[in-house]
Amino acid sequence: MRVARYQEADSVRVALVEGELLLPLPPGTEVLSVLTASPTERLAIRAGAETAIPLDRASLIAPLDPPAMRDFVTFERHVQGVHSSVGGGAAGIPDAWYEAxxxxxxxxHSLTAPFGEVPMPPHTLAMDFELEVAAIVGRTVRDVDPDDAESLIVGYAIFNDWSARDIQRREMQVNLGPSKGKDFANTLGPWITTPDELEQWRVGDRFDLRMEVRVNDELIGEASLAEMGWSFAELLVHSSRDAWVGAGDVLATGTCGGGALAEWWGRRGEQSPPPLAVGDVVTMTVEGLGTISNQIGPIRSPGHRVPAARPLSPAPGA
Structure with a gap:
């Protein structure tokens, strides 16, 4: 089952996706109620759908409003390439990456439509994308048992963690962050696919889904989702250790190998391919999950800056 949301006049509607059609569900239907439904309940949900509409005529929005989103760093190949480019460290992979x-x-609140425009953030000359997959958690949990973790994941979607790499690099020099280098836009979609749809690609506790990203139709990078260093179930176990993970929370993989410009910059020692510019179109496709495509639009934010720090002098108690 694939579950989407679309804008209809002033309301948001939930629909099933079948082929090139949207099957609207009754007003008031919640995405999580569909994703967590039993097989029998899903048959009833499908039977209650309204008259189908062409998918290409619908204005899709993010398929979920997650309470929280966690973005991991699970692809070794990406870490190897991006560490010197963004992290400010030497080439290679930190030992700590392997530990947990x-x-x-x-x-x-930064989610964009899966086919909408993404405005260029102010104060950056290094706009980038990140090709990822997100898992959706079905109910609120804490200290999840490893044997139960996979059953608590109710769907998957493509995820793009847009990044302003020059801002991110400065922020990470403080050993905290990134923050403004990443919080301006994220794209989730085009819909949420339930786990049973992906069984044909299962390899152990992973899914061997081909992932690719293109800029203006030029292939930039590709990978397999099975290259993750940890499974989604293990990400949930780790996230929930002595902490609550909410129903509808997103657990994203982090960038796959080859799935960001900054990775290539780190490997090549130069900004090749170049940073994204206004008018560029970034298209991401993941086998079994669909395609999202976003054009970079002009800056919309006034870009207000705050002044540099002004500590009291002399310091209190001096």
Whole structure:
């Protein structure tokens, strides 16, 4: 089952996706209620759908409003290429990467439409994309047992963690972040695909899905989702250790190998391919999950800056 949301006049509607058609569900239907439904309940949900509409005539929006989003760094090949480009470190992979999956929290209010325009953020000359896959957690959990973790994941979608690499690099010099280098836009979509749809690509606890990203139709990078250093179930176990993970939360893989410009910059020692510019179109396709495509639009933000720090002098108690 594939579950989408689209804009209809002033309301947001939930629909099933079948081929090139959208099957609208009754007003008030919640995405999570569909994703967590039993097989019998799903048959009833499908039977209650309204008259189908062409998919290409619908204005798709992000298929979910997640309470929280965690972005991991699970692809070894990406870490190897990007560490010197963005992290400011020497080439290679930090030993700490192998010890446990690391993640950062993202802005859940920054989600864009899967085919919408993404405005260029202000103050950057190094706009970039990140090709990822996101898992959706079905219910609120804590200290998840490893044997139960996979059953708690109710869907998957393509995820693009847009990044301003020059801003990110400066922020990470403080050993905290990134923040403004990443919180301006994230793209999730085009819909959420339930796990049963991906069984044909299963390899152990992973899915061997081909991932690719193109800029203006030029192939930039490709990988397999099975190259993750940890499974999605293991990401959930780690996230929930002594912490709550909410129903509808997103767990994203982080960038796959070859899935970001900054990785190529780190490998080549130069900005080749060049950073994204206004008018560029970034298209991501993941086998079994569909395609998202976004054009970079002009800067919309006034880009207000705050002044440099002004500590009290002398310091209190001096």
């Amino acid at each position: 999956p690391a993640f950062l929290f993202m802005n859940p």
